[in-house]
Amino acid sequence: xxxxxxxxxxxxxxxxxxxxxxxxxxxxxxxxxxxxxxxxxxxxxxxxxxxxxxxxxxxxxxxxxxxxxxxxxxxxxxxxxxxxxxxxxxxxxxxxxxxxxxxxxxxxxxxxxxxxxxxxxxxxxxxxxxxxxxxxxxxxxxxxxxxxx
Ligand code: DQA
Numbered sequence: 001x002x003x004x005x006x007x008x009x010x011x012x013x014x015x016x017x018x019x020x021x022x023x024x025x026x027x028x029x030x031x032x033x034x035x036x037x038x039x040x041x042x043x044x045x046x047x048x049x050x051x052x053x054x055x056x057x058x059x060x061x062x063x064x065x066x067x068x069x070x071x072x073x074x075x076x077x078x079x080x081x082x083x084x085x086x087x088x089x090x091x092x093x094x095x096x097x098x099x100x101x102x103x104x105x106x107x108x109x110x111x112x113x114x115x116x117x118x119x120x121x122x123x124x125x126x127x128x129x130x131x132x133x134x135x136x137x138x139x140x141x142x143x144x145x146x147x148x149x
Contacts (some may be wrong), residue, residue, distance in 0.1 A: 004072050007073060008074075008075050015031055016053050025134060026106065038137060057088060060079070061089060073143070074099045077101070077102055078103045084100070089120065090120050098123045100123075101143060102118065103149060105129065125146070
């Protein structure tokens with residue numbers, strides 16, 4: 001496919017604390033380190049990544065509204081705890097027509113029952129859960145596979 005592929009990476013609440021936050025569950029890497037690793041993998045593939053993290057549901061909804069105009073080729077989203085609660089996030093994502101990959105560092109199905117329900121799993125293109133930061137790379141590969149056919 002000719003031209004740059006634009007992919008937006010969105011991380012929700014508390015993911016700015018990666019590295020400090022429950023490292024036995026989420027790993028030792030910071031979000032900046034995860035993003036840098038993803039950037040390094042994406043650049044040679046002609047992919048331009050944009051990164052956004054917020055602890056605020058409304059800010060993430062606003063960001064997604066902006067993407068409606070900006071037209072991305074794909075979205076990689078780890079909504080953090082909003083995964084389990086946010087109808088607003090679900091409704092915002094329904095605005096978009098590009099592939100959306102939901103990713104979780106931990107395997108949410110191996111954890112507390114309240115984490116087993118995702119408000120966006122059935123409207124996302126697919127979900128990756130339990131592979132740590134490699135999940136972001138899997139999500140990138142999945143989106144490229146869809147785009148490049
Ligand atoms: C998470 C799983 C969520 O249940 C949790 O609230 C998070 C992180 C993950 O990446 O494993 O904040 O999305």
